[in-house]
Structures are given as structure tokens and as C-alpha cells.
Amino acid sequence: MEEKEISQAVIRRMPRYYRYLGELIEDGVERISSNDLSGRMNVTASQIRQDLNNFGGFGQQGYGYNVKYLYEEIGKILGLNQQHNIIVIGAGNLGQALANYVKFEKLGFVITALFDVNPAMEGITVRGIKIHMLNELEDYCGKNRVDIAALTMPKAKADAIANRLVSLGIHAIWNFAHVDLDLIDKDVVVESVHLSDSLMQLSYNIEKNKKKNG
């Protein structure tokens, strides 16, 4: 059976729907129309309906969408109904920041280990999560399920470690190194967070804004 490919533009919006629906649940809202949601989120109602209908008909004519049901369905679409174990390579500030971010666990993303090359860090724990030495990586991955590896080390080392992880059977990488990974196995899912790119985009928009306002 042919699966229709859903564009990344749509996928990028799904977590945002999920977030707003979560807030609606907190506010005790039971149902919502695409039009009401549209007003809150600053997108067109048409886009909301189109986006959702990529995955199925979650609404009901004349009624709208049941908030809790839609929230759960989007959760399933995003794979949040199952636990993802994450290891973090690089136990510097950013790595530790990720380990401390409790919010991820509520979404099913559990950081199970940190790795670093600095011997001074051996055995230290962050929120109960142990920092391992990088040479224990093979051993660790042999004994524990790892779904995602987050890379927070300098870019010079990123390619080598990424490929090492891939050869250990890890097929998903959350990349914070400031480089586009060059992987031997093309069947690996990579999601990059390029902080300096984000900052440069902000900087461009600052300039643009200045010009606009004279």
C-alpha cells in the first residue's frame, strides 16, 4: 500500500498544534473549531484542517474537534506514545542542560546517559544521570537500548562520533554541532539545531526592522 509522503512543512507545525492543544486541556476546554484555533495560533483555519487531514479525519462536522482526542492522536503521530531513550555525547553545559530539562521526559524522551572524554567528569551524575567515558560507548550501547543520540561536542569531532554511533545501530541523531553531518549510512534520521544560524537569522531581522522604522 502506497503511503503518501507528508511534507516537512506540515510536520514542523504538528508540535505547535500539540502544544496549543495541551494548553487548551489545561484550561479545561473540551472542544474547539478550526476557526477558533486559527484565531489563537495565527494560522488559517483552512491550513489547520488541511494539515490534520493528512493524517485522518479527527473532527466532526458541526462540532469541531475534541481537544483531548486530537491531542492524543497528534501525540501518536509524533511517536510520543512510546519511550525514546537518549544518550548525550558531550557533558558540557549544553549536554548538562539537556539532561536537566525535565520537560522532555513528559514527552517520553528519557536521557539515560551522558558521555564525555574529560576524565575529571567520570562518575559524576547530573540529575541522577551518570557521565560515562566515551570509550565505554560500545559497551553501553551493547547493553542498553538507545533510540537517539544527541551530539553536543565540538564540530571537529562530530562526523567521526556520528558515524561511530551509526555503526553501533543508532539511527537517529539530534545534532547541536555547528556542521551538517556527513554520514556513511544515509538511512539515519538527523535533526539539527544550529544555534548560531538561528542567531544570524535574528540579526538579519533586526537590521530589516531598523530600516523599516527609519
Next chain:
Amino acid sequence: MEEKEISQAVIRRMPRYYRYLGELIEDGVERISSNDLSGRMNVTASQIRQDLNNFGGFGQQGYGYNVKYLYEEIGKILGLNQQHNIIVIGAGNLGQALANYVKFEKLGFVITALFDVNPAMEGITVRGIKIHMLNELEDYCGKNRVDIAALTMPKAKADAIANRLVSLGIHAIWNFAHVDLDLIDKDVVVESVHLSDSLMQLSYNIEKNKKKNG
């Protein structure tokens, strides 16, 4: 004179061009054609030429682009030719990670102060950058130029602090809180980094990949 609006799709790609050109300079490459660059970056040569020509003709027929010149021009477009002072609100792991990220300074983004509400942090410095108490914010902004405020505190406090910053004359916010800011002044530039959104997108693509590979 009418300025043509350049789409954010184009702007998002500019930092990536900048990054690749920087690498070419490091490798001692003097000139490059859109076609060669296209091969390295996995985009079409046509897109490269279109993107660049939004800002001006930086190339030369029969020759291509001078790497160093193009690098500098893109830097100017992105506003990297001037210093941006950043203050970070929230001196937790993420705030400190940003303060430690030396790379930003090379791009002209200088973190000048951190702010937190935790009295235990008063006076501590991170890489020489002082942690201030949040109630010193008004005083600090009165005495120092601040171009960008990075928000790394919990989402519950984000809106209030963002609006406080805006009323202090800060017109650019780099938002790490897991919320879409609701600002009183619409003339503020906001760039958000939603880490959990990024993780959810990764998770979706993991699922998709699993299905594809059986």
C-alpha cells in the same frame, strides 16, 4: 524607494551559505561556481544564484564567485559587521551554556550579562560574565546598550519578562522558552528555539523511517 521583501525561506539559508563559505576559506579556496557549491551543499545551483541575487550580483560571468568577497558580503547582509550585545535571562544550565559558547563572539554576538532570580547565584561569573539579580535589570539596561535578550527561563515567566524587556527598549528576543511570546509591542523581532518541537519532529521522522524499512 521600495524595498523588496525577502522571504524567510531565503534568510534561513543565508547562514548556511556563510558557514560553507567560511569552510572554503579555511581550505584556501579562492573562487567557486554556483555549480560546485551546489554539489557540496546539496542544493541546486539555480537556487544559490536566485538566493544571492536577492541581495545583488556578487558573481562574475565565466568566473563564478570570489569566496572571500561573498563571505564578507553575506556577513554584512546578516548584520555580522557590527557587534550585538546580548543579555541572558535565566542563568541555569542553558543560560550558562550560551555564555560559554565562544563561537558566538566570532560572529559579533557578545554576551555581556546574565540575570537570575536565585540569590545564591548573585555575583558568580561565567567565563568572566557576571550573574546579576533580576531586579537590577532596569538599572543595567539604563547604563548599557543591549541589542538582544535571550530568554532561558521557564515559560510561565516568559511573557512577563519579555514585555518588561521590551518596555526597556529591547527590540530583539531570542526565545528558548517553550511558548510563543505574546508581546504588547508588535515591532519586536522574535526568534524562537523550541527544543522540544525539534525533538518531536525527530521522533516523527524516526517513526516514518521505521515504517519505510519495515
Next chain:
DNA sequence: TAGATTGTTAATCGATTAACAATC
């Protein structure tokens, strides 16, 4: 039933790619 609102098709808009004349 009448009103509301979805699901879905059609129309529009914008972004990407292709093509090629201009020109170094």
C-alpha cells in the same frame, strides 16, 4: 430541522527549478 463546521476539491499564491541570453 437549521446551523455549524468539517473534509476535500479547486484556485491562488509563492518558491524552486530550468533555460538561456548576457558577458566576463
Next chain:
DNA sequence: TAGATTGTTAATCGATTAACAATC
């Protein structure tokens, strides 16, 4: 000059918005 490659226009493709029949 001949060859290469840009700048730019035209063609295509995809994503967004509008419209409305289906239906709760």
C-alpha cells in the same frame, strides 16, 4: 576569441488559501 558561468526570465512544482458540498 571560445568557454564558462552568471543574472534573470519563464516554466514548473508545491504549499497555502478559498470555496462549498457533505454531514453531524
